Amino acid sequence: MQEQLAPGLEALLGRNEPGVGLTPKDTLYSRGTMRLYRYRPVTDEVYRVPIVFVMSLVSKSYILDLVPGQSFVEYLLQNGYDVYMVDWGVPRAEDHTLGLDDYVLDMLPRCVEEIRKVTGEEDVSFLGYCMGGLFSLMYAAAFPDGGVKNMVTVASPVDFSGMGLMRFWADPRWFDVDRVVDAYGNIPAEMVKASIEFLRPLERPMGYIRLFENFRDKTYVYNWRTRYNWAMDQIPFPGEAYRQMTKDLMWGNKLVKGEMELRGRRLDLQEIRCSTLNAMAEFDHIAPYESTRPLIAALGGSDNTDLTVRGGHVSLIAGRNAIMRLWPTVNEWLSVRSL
Helix, strand or coil: CHHHHHHHHHHHHCCCCCCCCCCCEEEEEEECCEEEEEECCCCCCCCCCCEEEECCCCCCHHHHHCCCCCCHHHHHHHCCCCEEEEECCCCCHHHHHCCHHHHHHHHHHHHHHHHHHHHCCCCEEEEEECHHHHHHHHHHHHCCCCCEEEEEEECCCCCHHHCHHHHHHCCCCCCCHHHHHHHHCCECHHHHHHHHHCCCCCHHHHHHHHHHHCCCCHHHHHHHHHHHHHHHCCCCECHHHHHHHHHHHHHCCHHHHCCCEECCEECCHHHCCCEEEEEEECCCCCCCHHHHCCHHHHCCCCCEEEEEECCCCCCCCCCHHHHHHHHHHHHHHHHCCCC
């Protein structure tokens, strides 16, 4: 009996945690906490166009390189891609002054430049998860000739009128974003985590119930631990970027309206003409379907595709749902566009 219950007990006690982010990689460039990684190829031949993962500001990047056998990075390497990762890292107190313009107009262009140096290729493919997809869109709109040949957005909100409860709680009638940012600098990780959990208050208790029901299933417990640990491993939100996101996107919905500006540069989604795959989760409570669905209609290109998966924000990118649906679709879609 004790041996049968051991997997569940170890999960609850946090023992023998699975190793994450283990795929071998090298750092090409760094600035502050940001790192540009290049993963070491595992095939003799790779596609001409490199693929660049762009991560969210408020989540750790290992969700894309979870554990061996459940790593999106590993999967793409095995299928012949030259894979890179823009990992923003954990912001320091002094990073509270970083705004969206710093990430989109300074850091991302420099990362693309570094990738071009080592590959000799002008083109890149972006794959952005959540806010990383939003940053990819902003970059492509700011630099229409910036070399983005293909773009995959995964659970990336673009129409913030569809953000549901999150938009309601951020209503300027009762939420003073200036006061919050001025008081905290960076938005604390616990506050970020709480704002997500409040969207579905029963999500964590139900997760424990499902764990209890599968206490003796080592595979279930192992998979539960890896995704749960990542969901709980939140990081602070850089203050000025949070202020801009709240005012310009959550309140003003400026990107989809064509009114978004960074340092006087207008970001027009109609200027994005690269091939785009928009992957959405039907039951996503963080980036609701109503906020992700309008993207394709807002773009100016003609080679655009929607992919809707029955699942949630995390299961779309990691776990069985992702392995069986998203990953093969991305591989098939990108392969013919990466030659």
